[in-house]
Amino acid sequence: MRRWVPLLSVCLLATTGCREKPVDHMQRAHDAVFEKRPDEALVEYRKAFDMLRRDDSPEALVMRARALKGAADVYWLEQRKVKEAVGVYKELVQQCPESPEALEARIILAELLRAHYRDLRGAIDQLTAALQRNPPQGAELQYQVAKLYFELADYPQCELEARKLTERFAASAYVDDALFLEAQALSMVEGKRQEASRTFADLRSRFPDSELAPYALYEMGKLRADSNEYEKAIELWVETLKTHPDPAMVQDSIARARRRLANTTPEGLGKEAAFDRSKVARTSLEAMGGSAEEASREHGD
Structure with a gap:
């Protein structure tokens, strides 16, 4: 055993x-x-x-x-x-x-x-x-939270969350995105469009090389057009034509703004402005007024 x-x-x-x-x-x-x-x-x-x-x-x-x-x-x-x-x-x-x-x-x-x-x-x-x-990706997650509130049409909360990002993650690559989103949210709230325009302008000032800079300028023009300030809107859109990745869209906006401006201008003043050759455009883009064909028709060429 x-x-x-x-x-x-x-x-x-x-x-x-x-x-x-x-x-x-x-x-x-x-x-x-x-x-x-x-x-x-x-x-x-x-x-x-x-x-x-x-x-x-x-x-x-x-x-x-x-x-x-x-x-x-x-x-x-x-x-x-x-x-x-x-x-x-x-x-x-x-x-x-x-x-x-x-x-x-x-x-x-x-x-x-x-x-x-x-x-x-x-x-x-x-x-x-x-x-x-x-987490190390905190800025990205904060941006996603802000975007989700925008999708929910909760624009005040979106503005708040986007601003948190710019304050807490000031050195992040998402700051220009947050500023653009904040400005978009502000533009959706009645009485805050001027603040939205200032935020778009802040983005362009702080991040002139951002791919969002031309979009910000375009949105500033839209805010002007929404306030019936068509001449200022056209001026901003002509400027953004230089860098905007979709110039056809910008030209279309310029053309529509010009038509609305013509419709709200007294007939005599409109004719006088149309044939006033003393006003020299500052740039060739401004002379186009959106597209060469439209500029030709508008000046009777």
């Missing part, structure tokens, strides 16, 4: 050593994802998670968050199953709220809620919670 005791002990140790661990299932899941076997990956992630469910050690919490994130990513990135992905991302946020994976999950959740469910408020909630963690 003595001869079998050591052998039995060796067998028991071997059995214990061969017992699968959560890390083994995690590795199999990673391999399955790499080999494009998403269903198998989901099974392995679930096995790892089930083994970690009752383990509250720091190491287990880390692995639990990774298992949930891995499964959610498979549902979304590999299988495009939005409903299932949303459910697992939410489970991750609930069970491991302080984990790095939960932060990533909130950002992904916000996009899924916005794009697939039109749940803009839910997306805002997720991004706001993510911002409380002071």
